[in-house]
Amino acid sequence: MTLKTRNQFIKTFLFASLAIVALNLITFLFALKFGTILTPPDFRIPAFLSHIPFAKPSFIALMISFAVIILYVPFCFFLLIRYFENTQTSEIIFFTGFLFACLAETARFVTICLGLWQSFSNILIFMGNVVLFGRTLAPLSFLCAALLSETVQRQDIERNYIIMTTVSVVFAAVIPMNTARISSTGLVTEGFMSLINIMRFLLLATTVISFFIQGIKKNSSEHKILALSAFITLLGYSMLVSCDSFFFLISGTLALLAGSYRYLLCLHKMYMWS
Structure with missing residues (x-):
């Protein structure tokens, strides 16, 4: 993928994300x-959150978390255009996959705003599939950045990106949705939830380990910073998409912004002379 093609790709995503922001506002x-906004039931995931004094549920915190996630995406796309326009790095392409995954959370926002979670419709199932797609793509994007960003693999970046996205789509399509169980965040719960959470944890662990291994192989401290930054970013993302309290809202926002800033700054320093 040439720089011109990549930059056009990112600009297209920027305009698409701004359009999604406008649609969500409307x-x-x-x-x-x-008056169609309906507060989701008090079913919290995980259940022990109900026993934590500083993590009391708040519908306002939940709605603010949507604003943080939705506005975070075009802001990051702007930074990519501003600071990586002349930087040849595959990690940036895969980072756009993470941003795309963040936008998938708008499906929960629509579910709450239109009161769809009270129905058992195909639309509700589709919204659950969209969210599951995003939550699969998010860790997978960082894993691909860790494993598929070598110079020799840059010729295959389009193919790898398509494979990464396709795997997320297929996974989201085959996992059944349990429309009878709606969480306090407006999430349509998935079947095999425990297994899926284990898979997400393994993806996160594999991503961090892969960056560390790259750092050891190349004797590069930057890759070790990328490992930590990716972990903090995904941790913040996980807190925000599971946010139903001000504790998770504040912690998740700080972690997401700090991790993303450190991740992008490290990439910029690594490739600015390349």
Whole structure:
């Protein structure tokens, strides 16, 4: 992928993300006018959160978390255009996959604003599939950045990106949705939830380990920083997408912003002279 093609790809994603921000704003205003916003049930995941004094559930915190995630995406795309326009790095392409995954959380936002979680419709199932797609793509994007960003693999980056996205789509399509169990964050719970959470943890662990191994092989401290930054970013992301309290809202926002900033800064320093 040439620099010109990559930059055009990122700019297209920037405009698409801004359009999604506008659509979500319109949906929210519509929901306010017609009173269709319905607070999700108090089913918290994991259940022990209900016993933590400083993690009391808050619908306001949940709604603010959507704003943080949705606005975070175009802001990051702007940074990619501003600071990586002339930087040849595959990691940036895979990072756009993570940003795309963040946008998938708008499906939960629409589910809450339009009160869809009270139904058992195909639309609700589709919204659950969209969220599952995003939550699969997010860790997979960093894993691909760790494993598939070598110079010899840059010719295959389009193929690898398509494979990464396709795997996420297929996984989201085959996992059944349990529309009878809606979490406090408006999430349509998945079947085999414990197995899926274990898989996400393994993806996260494999990503961090892969960056560390790259750092050891290349005697590069930057890759070790990437490992830590990727972990903090995904930790913040996980907190925000599971946010139903101000504790997770504040912690998740700080972790997501700090991790992303450190990750992108490290990539910029690694490749700015390349």
